[in-house]
Amino acid sequence: MTTPLLVILAFIFVSAAVGVIGRGRGEMSLERWSVGGRRFGVILVWLLTAGEIYTSFTFLGASGWAYSRGAPAFYILAYGTVGYIISFFLLPPVWRMAKRLGLHTQPDFFLARYNSPALGSLVAIVGVVSIVPYLQLQLASLGMIVEIASAGAVTSHLAIVVAFALTCMFVYTSGLKGIAWVAIIKDVAMIVAVAVIGIGLPSMYFGGVGQMLAELVRRHPAHLTLPGSTTTMGVGWVVSTILLTGMGFYCWPHTFASAFSAKDDRTLRRNAVIMPLYQLPILLVFFVGFTALLVMPGLKNPDTALLALVTRSYPGWFAGFVGGAGAVTAMVPASMLLLVASTLVAKNIYRPLKRGAVGEEHLMRAARSFMLIVAAIALVLALWSPNELVKLLIFGYDGIAQFFPGIALGVFVRRVTARPVILGLVAGEVVVISLIWSGHDPFLGLNAGFVALAVNALIAIGSMAILNPGLRAGARVPETQH
Amino acid sequence: MRSRLALLSALTPALALVAGLPFVNRLEPVVFGLPFLLFWILGWVCVTPAFLVVAYLLLPAAADRSADGERR
Numbered sequence: 001m002t003t004p005l006l007v008i009l010a011f012i013f014v015s016a017a018v019g020v021i022g023r024g025r026g027e028m029s030l031e032r033w034s035v036g037g038r039r040f041g042v043i044l045v046w047l048l049t050a051g052e053i054y055t056s057f058t059f060l061g062a063s064g065w066a067y068s069r070g071a072p073a074f075y076i077l078a079y080g081t082v083g084y085i086i087s088f089f090l091l092p093p094v095w096r097m098a099k100r101l102g103l104h105t106q107p108d109f110f111l112a113r114y115n116s117p118a119l120g121s122l123v124a125i126v127g128v129v130s131i132v133p134y135l136q137l138q139l140a141s142l143g144m145i146v147e148i149a150s151a152g153a154v155t156s157h158l159a160i161v162v163a164f165a166l167t168c169m170f171v172y173t174s175g176l177k178g179i180a181w182v183a184i185i186k187d188v189a190m191i192v193a194v195a196v197i198g199i200g201l202p203s204m205y206f207g208g209v210g211q212m213l214a215e216l217v218r219r220h221p222a223h224l225t226l227p228g229s230t231t232t233m234g235v236g237w238v239v240s241t242i243l244l245t246g247m248g249f250y251c252w253p254h255t256f257a258s259a260f261s262a263k264d265d266r267t268l269r270r271n272a273v274i275m276p277l278y279q280l281p282i283l284l285v286f287f288v289g290f291t292a293l294l295v296m297p298g299l300k301n302p303d304t305a306l307l308a309l310v311t312r313s314y315p316g317w318f319a320g321f322v323g324g325a326g327a328v329t330a331m332v333p334a335s336m337l338l339l340v341a342s343t344l345v346a347k348n349i350y351r352p353l354k355r356g357a358v359g360e361e362h363l364m365r366a367a368r369s370f371m372l373i374v375a376a377i378a379l380v381l382a383l384w385s386p387n388e389l390v391k392l393l394i395f396g397y398d399g400i401a402q403f404f405p406g407i408a409l410g411v412f413v414r415r416v417t418a419r420p421v422i423l424g425l426v427a428g429e430v431v432v433i434s435l436i437w438s439g440h441d442p443f444l445g446l447n448a449g450f451v452a453l454a455v456n457a458l459i460a461i462g463s464m465a466i467l468n469p470g471l472r473a474g475a476r477v478p479e480t481q482h
Numbered sequence: 483m484r485s486r487l488a489l490l491s492a493l494t495p496a497l498a499l500v501a502g503l504p505f506v507n508r509l510e511p512v513v514f515g516l517p518f519l520l521f522w523i524l525g526w527v528c529v530t531p532a533f534l535v536v537a538y539l540l541l542p543a544a545a546d547r548s549a550d551g552e553r554r
Contacts, residue, residue: 071507071519071520074519074520074523077523077524077527078499078500078523078526078527081495081496081499081526081527081530082496082499082500084530084534085492085493085495085496085530085534086496088492088534088537088538089489089492208515209515210514210515213515213516213517214515217509217517221509224509224517224519224520225507225508225509225517225519226503226507226519235503235504235507238503239500239501239503239504242499242500242503243500246496246500269534269538269541270538272534273531273534273535273538274531276527276528276530276531276534277527277528277531279527280524280527280528283520283524286520
């Protein structure tokens with residue numbers, strides 16, 4: 001039982017050490033800590049994007065959905081691609097505006113574009129509130145991965161505390177650059193692990209992927225077309241979910257921030273070109289979920305399907321490797337979420353409260369302190385209420401996606417002002433909360449967040465027509481131009 | 483014109499992945515061992531970079547012009 005444990009521990013400690021060393025030389029400023037000095041080329045941006053999208057939830061959630069729901073899981077393969085296509089047009093103008101005006105955070109963007117402190121604070125608060133459950137989910141998944149992969153030798157609570165303390169350490173010292181270095185380890189380990197088990201497990205039990213799928217169709221004929229093994233996730237749900245999550249993809253404060261760390265706008269376009277190929281490992285994760293359904297049906301928690309099948313099928317050291325890869329896959333997004341949430345609190349909530357009497361150095365210290373506070377809150381939630389996660393995360397994603405009209409109109413339509421965007425955003429959030437709270441997700445067969453986004457966009461565009469007439473409709477936003 | 487073409491090229495795979503789904507929600511024909519729905523989604527994800535490269539090559543000249551075609 002000690003082999004997997006040692007491999008997992010080695011992974012966690014080596015990653016943390018690389019994160020600390022990755023800091024580089026020189027004075028740390030908030031610009032350097034939070035956006036890497038805005039000097040990242042295509043490789044570092046790619047690593048960070050990959051670090052953000054491949055979370056431990058991708059590992060466990062995609063296999064769990066493939067196991068329990070079937071075809072509806074395919075949306076996970078599609079929505080990132082839609083998100084990259086949108087980013088191809090959306091992020092370069094955001095980058096140009098951020099560069100020109102020296103922006104660090106997503107609320108900075110709203111504040112600068114709409115000249116509205118109210119909108120800036122609203123976006124900051126919705127952002128932080130949505131990040132905390134996401135962070136908590138990463139920690140809970142990390143705990144589950146290590147506990148199962150070490151065959152119970154490390155309890156999930158212990159794993160969460162140790163790995164998260166180390167994560168906080170390298171975020172505190174190194175900021176974004178350190179995270180980028182850890183992301184390298186994470187990506188290599190994750191791809192190796194997924195390639196081996198995604199091809200290996202179907203071959204081990206069925207002689208190949210094709211045979212496994214044929215067997216799946218024979219035994220569960222409805223599993224691989226929509227709505228799969230669900231009653232509510234039909235074509236309408238999948239289409240609206242791909243649209244919602246595709247548009248929401250770059251609305252998260254931490255994904256939006258990739259527009260701040262890139263060294264130029266073309267880097268962001270090139271990144272959007274290559275990223276879809278990085279979705280392909282998700283296919284292999286589906287294969288693992290399908291194989292698990294055939295080999296070990298009836299698992300109580302489908303999210304454990306991947307790990308349960310791996311520990312059953314491979315020797316201990318390899319289970320440890322998958323567990324270690326999984327743990328780092330939770331640490332990297334967690335570190336990014338921490339970094340962004342603390343910058344956001346320091347810059348867009350704390351500084352306005354202090355009414356401008358905060359210098360750069362003071363702000364840097366404040367950001368690091370808030371990082372520890374956000375970390376403590378997420379840790380407490382992860383240790384004591386891990387089961388409320390999924391609903392909170394749905395709130396988070398649906399809530400964050402409501403930023404989309406404000407970002408897209410802000411970049412492409414000059415005449416729009418703060419008020420239509422605030423009206424739409426508030427309406428969208430109210431619809432999200434009331435539909436999910438009252439159990440109406442899906443609503444009329446559509447993703448509730450998508451319904452809210454449609455209401456949001458209609459109100460924003462409608463009130464723009466009423467409140468912002470006069471200005472030339474086709475004019476470009478000057479700060480987004482070359 | 484070039485920026486319209488770029489938009490068209492980039493949006494093609496997005497449309498196929500969204501608007502195309504109601505027409506491909508079936509198992510047959512099985513392609514490379516994959517049920518058709520999964521093959522459709524996977525295929526479009528794989529060719530998206532090609533469509534985006536076309537858009538990328540079309541855009542630089544277009545991005546230098548403002549909306550009403552004046553040289554900046």
